[in-house]
Amino acid sequence: MGYFCNHYNCYAKFHRECAEAPKKINHSFHPHHPLLLIDYPISARCDLCGDHILATYYYCVACRYAVHLICGIKPPSLAIEHPLCHDHPLVYSKKEYEKSPCEICEESINGPSYSCLQCHVYFHLDCVHLSKKVNYPCHSNHPLQLVALESLMGCAEKSCFSCLVAPEKFIYHCSICNFSICLNCIKNPPPLVVEHDKTHKHPLHLFSKKIPFSCDVCGEEGHEMPYACVLCAFLIHGECIYLPRVINMNRHDHRLSFTHHIGRNDLICGVCYQTLSQYHGAYSCSVCPYYAAHSQCVLRNGVWDGFDLEGIPDVTENIAPFEVVGDGLIVHFSHKGHILRLHKDNNVTPSNRRLRCEACMYPVGFQSIYVCDECGYILHEKCAYLPTKKRLIFDTAPYTLKSHIIDFIYCRLCRTLSGGFLYISQSYDRGYSAWRYIDVHCVSLYEPFNHKSHLHSLYFHENKSQYCDGCHDVVDSYVLSCNACDFVLCFYCASLPEKICHMNEEHPLTLYFGEKVNNNKWCDRCEYEIEPCKLFYMCYDSGITLHARCVLGDFSRLELGKFVGSNWLSEKFKVVPNNHNTRPLCSQCQSRCKLSIILKQHYEENAYICDNNFILWKIWINTFTYDFILKIAHFFLKTTLLYK
Known part of the structure; x- marks a missing residue:
């Protein structure tokens, strides 16, 4: 039994005794001053049990005395008259280290303990209620x-x-x-008999022998002590008895409900993409008849948000990003003042080659687009259909689509600066809120993902220090990888458009991987060698070959003519095209800027930046300094107010 927060996007959960803990207590082990409840993290040990303090704790400002929340609410007894582990009374001892090991588990004692004054033996606080x-x-x-x-x-x-x-x-x-x-x-012994009508109509008895069996609910093999119904020959894991009935998961936008028999033999799990058995239980969607998932896959950490929604009304929000007002006419939430008209079979001409979509910030290309006839506002048709609410694999909290709420974001998934639309989500950790931003290019990726660079389907995986086969960069976040081989694509490479109209080239460029490069084995922009094992762009009509980074660059998703830096940086930069008669000199790398879009420092006459490493370094320094000062101020302010 406990509490959880009903605030939108807040998933904080508390035990009942933790949520109802008083803000100030008088502690038997520290009678001189009251202890105040603090939720600011501290790197210290509990003065009562000796373990590290990682979360909420009680603290004395005057004496710097700190104890765990539970040690404050339920302190150990000063003396135990009739312990299970020993024949004599035991007394509490605050000594940090004892020469003699614990009499029960025979491990060393590195904190407070109980001791027998007659026998000179010691016991851990956890072992004092046990016996040999x-x-x-x-x-x-x-x-x-x-x-x-x-x-x-x-x-x-x-x-x-x-x-x-x-x-x-x-x-x-x-x-x-x-x-x-x-x-x-x-x-913590398991119960011998469990009655749970939603799982089984008869009482379930614990079979006190470890046997191999197949769980009749989840279908997984088990080798521990099962719960069994002799009348029905029903066997089940102990943890499967109390499966939640209605849940949300981070890979699907609708609720999933548990059913004991899925009833179909043509369904694939939406998490592991393995076959679902029609004879066992699974979670299925009532809105999408072909979507279901194994219970073991859904209830993993980072997939399920931890709440059973049975009995809670499903208030489904309207996730449509626009309102249809006519044939091919919409009013988009990002441009409510005017109507957008659909233009199919878009023809790219030199006059509109520089036009870009407001959502993804890429050139309009050959795709169908929505255009505002009054102000020229443009959205790709697929970008106009992006839902306003979406659940993503990267977190259990839902994400919300926003348009131009800040200058730009740095998406950690594709490692790119973006000034277009973004998906945001708010998380809460120990009382602090944190916003997460994801670029729409990363959100548009899905699984199973099919890419022209690989024969097999690709799936999301969270990895550490793995090389991308598309760009050969080291990636420390989510990637798309193949379950059959070691092929890996980072989000930047996976989201590259297959065909793009480069503003400085007459013909469209096509994305290639693994093909033989034509006679020109050098990039026409940076003049470095083109590796066929990497993704690159090429035009067979003109013979132009370019690295993918040289086509798009580090600032291709920022809007030309706009200033960036008011939110994250201490100085402003203007997004400008690299269309000078001579290439400008980068003030950071001291080389000529080769990319088509660069940054110009606002208060400098001829100071340009072509690499985002300098921008990312400035963001990291300013963010770290701001967060550090904010947390220190919050800690001292809160402790002062509580002490008063």
């Missing part, structure tokens, strides 16, 4: 003896029958039945 011999409800035939794991020889069971975890040093074991339980499961 226990009667376990799931194994009532014989008592379990606490033994060292290294003493179990031969085929003796060394992993826990309940959680399947193999402890490092000690375990409770029955040598007669070869039955083992870890210390954590001894403290």
Whole structure:
């Protein structure tokens, strides 16, 4: 039982006792001053139990005395008259280190403990309620003896029958039945009988033996102690009994409901893309009849938002980004003042070669576009259809489409600066809110993703330090990779248009990968060699060959003529075309600017920037300094107000 926040996009959850914790307490171990509830992270140890403090805690400003939230609400007893682990009374000791190990688990004591003054033995705070011999409800035939794991020889069971975890040093074991339980499961034994009508109509009994079985709910193989119904020959994992009934996941925009039998044999899981069994349970969408997912896939960390929505009304928001006002006429949310008209079979001419879509900031190309006849506002047809609300794989919170709310963003997925439309989401962590921004190019990617550079379908994966096969850059975020081989594409390469009209070239350029380069093996812009194992652009009509970065550059998604820098930078830059008679000199890399769009420093006469590394460095410095000052000020202000 607990609390969760109903605020939009806030997914904070609290245990009941944590949410109802008082802001000020008088603590038995610190009677001199009251302790104040603080939620600012601190790198310190609890003065009561000795463990690291990572979250909310109680704090004395005068003495710098800090204890965990639970240690503050439920402090350990100063003395235990009848402990389970020992025949004599035990007293609490605050000594940090004891020479003698714990009498129960025989591990060293590196914090407070309980001790017997008569026998001079010590016990961990967690072990004081345990004994070397226990009667376990799931194994009532014989008592379990606490033994060292290294003493179990031969085929003796060394992993826990309940959680399947193999402890490092000690375990409770029955040598007669070869039955083992870890210390954590001894403290929290599973119930012997469970009655849950939504899972099964009969009571489910714990089968106190580790056997291989197939769960009748999720279909996964199990090797632990199952719950069983003898009348129905029904077997189930303990964790599958309490599966949530109605949920949201980060890969689908509609709610998913759990059903015990999916009933169709032609469905593919929307998370792992493996076949779904019609004889087992799964989560399915009532709006999309062909969308379903395994329960084990949906309930993984980072996929499900953690809330069971059963009984909560589904208030479906209108995610349409425009209103249809006529045949081929719409009013888009980003341009409410005027009507946009659909132009199909768009013909690229020298006069409109420089026109760009307001959403993706790419040239209009040959695609159908919506145009405002009054002011020339342009949107690609596919960009006009981008939904205003969308759930994405990158987070469990939904994202909202926004248009030009700030100068520009740096999208960490494609590592690019963008001044077009973006998707934003707000998260809360320990009382602080953080905004996440994603470029519309990254949002437009989907799985399974088919790219002309690879034969197999690609899927989203979160990786660390992996090379992209399209650009050979090292990527430390999400990528699109192949499950059959080691092929990887970063989001920048995956979102490159297959055909683009470059503003300085007469003919359109086509994206290639792995093909033989024509006689000109050098990039016509930077004059470096073209590698056929990388993505590059080429025009067979004119023989022009260009690197992908040389076509688009670092600032191709920024709007020409606009100033950037008011939100993230301490100085302003103007987005300008590189159309001088001679290429300007970059003030950072000290080389001639070769890209078609560059930045000009506002207060300098001939100061240009062609590389976004300088901009990213400035953003990082300013953001780090601002966040550091803000958090320090917040901490001192909050502690001062609470102490008063």
